[in-house]
Amino acid sequence: MRDPHQSLRSTTAGAVSVTLIAGAAFGLAPAAQAAPTAQAAPRATGVRFVDIAGDGGTKLAANVVAPAGAEDGAGYPVIVLPTSWAVPQIEYLAQARKLAATGYVVVSYNSRGFWQSGGEIEVGGPEDIADASKVIDWALANTPADPGRVGMAGVSYGAGISLLAAAHDKRVKAVGALSGWGDLVGSIYSGRTQHVQAGALLGGAGELTGRPSAELRTILKDFLGSNLDKEPEMLAWGAKRSPATYLDRLNENGAAIFLANAWGDTIFPPNQYADFYEKLTGPKRLEFRPGDHATSEATGLLGLPNDTWTNTRRWFDRHLKGERNGIDQEQPVQLKSRSTGGYEGYPDWKSVGATSRKIDLTDGATVHTNTDSGANGGTVLLSNALDQFLKLPPVASIPLLPRRYAAVWQSERSARVERVRGTAKLHTTVTGTKESGTLVAYLYDVGPLGLGKLVANAPYTFHGKTPDKPFTVDLELFSTAYDVPAGHRLALVVDTVDPLYVEHNPSGAQLTFSSPSTDPSYVSIPLREQ
CATH class of the missing domain: 2.60.120.260 (Galactose-binding domain-like)
Structure with a gap:
């Protein structure tokens, strides 16, 4: 089968060595050293750094990139990008510029509790979900964004927040969830076994680059310490932060959901994403490739050709712009073999191992x-x-x-x-x-x-x-x-x-x-x- 289109993506890699440690933790992609210059995409405007009031007035450090000429007031589709765990707000600037150059308003923000944003780390809790809606509110009020064409995307932590937001905010019409989770408990506690390296990296990166909430510190202590007396509380905490818990809402809202992950993801294993995908009833697409957590998107975050980001943009072009680019005519389950590097298409997940x-x-x-x-x-x-x-x-x-x-x-x-x-x-x-x-x-x-x-x-x-x-x-x-x-x-x-x-x-x-x-x-x- 032919290769799905290749892509370019760039990131904020290596702001400090600490972000590389963070990148190991909760799906953070490597962070980039410097923001791409305005010359990289001549049809996009420069980057505008802003502070957005999130839930409860909490400061969210953000940046905005819009199409050149956006000051004419025309309505453009808007994409909101929450950052990955422990990665600074410049993470998506290269992708934001590519999107803006093709007619999108892009607003990226640092998830609460990290770097220059205020608040504490809530791991996709109610405050994070409310923050996403506040950022959408701000974008609609302060940019030439079309309220009928709102999308969200992100890598890892940003993917999880995007899915959770789509379940709670009907304005989100399309999602690109890359290296994310459908079931948080099923990811780092599969087989009723703590994934200790994943949990420890999550906690360590959070402490180094942000401000974990008291609740998160307690959960991690009980989780890594195998405190079985607290297992019901840990399971309830994880369920509240799992998009799978809100499947009925997601399906009712009808957002078009694009999921991509790696076969060897040691933070969010592929099984839980496949199970989540099968239960979605709206427009959907699932892609798996070789690699570990967020490595399938990493070359794109570094500004190199990358299939995952190309198909993410194609997904938004189809479902936010209405372009008939053929992505919805392809087999919705796309797998890249670890052995051959070739792509295979299937009508659904159950057909994969027929x-x-x-x-x-x-x-x-x-x-x-x-x-x-x-x-x-x-x-x-x-x-x-x-x-x-x-x-x-x-x-x-x-x-x-x-x-x-x-x-x-x-x-x-x-x-x-x-x-x-x-x-x-x-x-x-x-x-x-x-x-x-x-x-x-x-x-x-x-x-x-x-x-x-x-x-x-x-x-x-x-x-x-x-x-x-x-x-x-x-x-x-x-x-x-x-x-x-x-x-x-x-x-x-x-x-x-x-x-x-x-x-x-x-x-x-x-x-x-x-x-x-x-x-x-x-x-x-x-x-x-x-």
Whole structure:
């Protein structure tokens, strides 16, 4: 299938080294050093820096870029861009200039609690949602913006706020949500397991570049400290900040929703975005590409060609300007393979892995906990970026994995290329010697020499189980698009320790994996037909 159109985008990269640390945290794209000059887009006006009164009068540091000649009073579509977590307000200036040069008024603002904006960090809470509406109010009152053509977009934190705002403000007609979240709890607490590197980076970047609220500090302390007594409060806090909670409102308002993310996003895994996409009923588009959190958009933020930003602009051109550019005639689900770099189109998410095959996990295994076997998901932001740019995913030598700490099952060698597309699913029976525990499942592509390249992984944690009593585990691994070469095997590895996640294995615990004849264990591999 042909490449969707390529794009240019630029960002504010590297204002200070601290922003690079922040960029690791909550989907922040790298921040840029200097604002692009006015000469970069001759049809856009210069940048105007303003302060906007947000919810409760809180100062929001913002900037405005409008089309040249906008002073004539004509009504232009307007796009509001909330910044990413911990990134300064100049983050989107290159993209703002490109949009303004083609007829958009663009207002970008620093999310509350960060940098020059006032208030405290609320993580997409009610204050952030109200801020977005206040910025729209300001744009309609102070720029030649058309109230009937309002869009919102952003990367990571800006994506989440944009989706939440679209659910609460009917004026938002189109959204570009890049590397964002539909389900906050399902992102950093999937499998009831804390994604510790993601949470720690979020908290650290917030402290370095902003002012976390007392509520956020408490939530992070309880989350990272595994305070299970506070789990109901943490879940309620996350649900309030999840666009998926407001699906009925989003669908009723009918905004056109464009979602884009990376296969290896270690902050907001792709599964939760795909689930969210499937439940939207209005105009919608879903794109997945290789990379980690916000790396798919990063080259565009640096002013380089970038498919994600090109298609974001095409989306706005269609749904705010009414241009018949063909984007709504293309297959709405667009996937870029990690292996070939080619694009594939599908009518919906469920068609991605239309066929599957099961690998039976017939042999039982017992693993000792508390020790990393050597199989792991890599490092937040880094490992999957290496996969994106250098085709170097996390690897493990499957024959050398210590069976005392890892259970390993392998398929037969495949006679042809197997195109893994979508979500692999593990079904097994587990018996623990303690009432709590954590396991992490990995799917590897194993070559002739036994070197395994990571295809997918996911954690799973249990509490309150009766020791030595078997129970069933059903676990969805993070979705992907990966081609397993002919002559290779697939291997499922399960261990109990991974630096990406908090483990809940009491000292000395063991986990036994079995395959009862009445309920056999297996891993289901989603495949695209040849």
